[in-house]
Amino acid sequence: xxxKLKSRGxxxxxxxxxxxxxxxxxxxxxxxxxETNALLFxxxxxxxxxxxxxxxxxxFLAIWINKEGKIVGKKIVKPFRLxxxxxxxxxxxIEIPFCEKYIETINYILGNENIVGKEKDL
Numbered sequence: 001x002x003x004k005l006k007s008r009g010x011x012x013x014x015x016x017x018x019x020x021x022x023x024x025x026x027x028x029x030x031x032x033x034x035e036t037n038a039l040l041f042x043x044x045x046x047x048x049x050x051x052x053x054x055x056x057x058x059x060f061l062a063i064w065i066n067k068e069g070k071i072v073g074k075k076i077v078k079p080f081r082l083x084x085x086x087x088x089x090x091x092x093x094i095e096i097p098f099c100e101k102y103i104e105t106i107n108y109i110l111g112n113e114n115i116v117g118k119e120k121d122l
Contacts, residue, residue, distance in 0.1 A: 001016060001017075001040075002015050002016070003040060003094075005063070005065075005071070005094075005109075007071060007108065007109050008108070008111060010108070012105070012108070014038060014094070014096070014105055015038065016037065016038045016039060016040040016094060017036075017037040017038065017039055017040065018040045018042070019040065020042075028041075028051070029056045029060060029095055030054065030055040031055055032097075034057075034097050035097070035101070036099075038094060038102060039094065039095045040093075041093040041094075041095075042092055043090075043092070044091070045067070045091060046066050046090060047089055047090070047091075048087070048088070048090075049085065049090070049093075050085045051083075051085065051093065051095075052081060052082050052084070053078065053079055053080060053081045053084070054081075054082070055080075056077075056079050056080070057079055058097060058098060059076055059078050059079060060096055060097045061074060061075070061076055061077070061096040061098070061102075061106050061109065062074065062075050062076075062077050062084060062093060062094070062095055062096075063093070063094040063109065064088070064090035064092070064093055065090055065092040065093070066089060066090050066092075072089070072090050073085070073088060074110070076098075077095075
């Protein structure tokens with residue numbers, strides 16, 4: 001499915017895989033390859049939750065969104081970290097793996113054209 005995001009004054013779409021079941025939300029990007037789809041997690045209410053990247057073997061961009069659809073946090077999460085959160089309540093989370101498919105999206109969201117761009121950086 002595609003969802004719309006607004007960042008830095010521009011709206012764009014990103015292809016995501018929705019994680020709806022408890023087990024898919026618990027698994028997230030764990031044990032997947034870097035070439036997997038971006039994941040979307042929906043939660044019932046805005047709350048402060050924490051994520052981890054245990055058993056995720058690549059870095060990814062986490063984007064936290066509140067119930068009004070505003071981005072309340074974004075962070076590059078490195079492999080095998082115990083804790084990451086935006087410090088603000090959120091109701092949606094998007095995890096975007098650092099891979100060729102999402103280079104332009106990640107670079108735009110982070111505001112730097114050259115953060116990811118060469119195969120060796122992935």
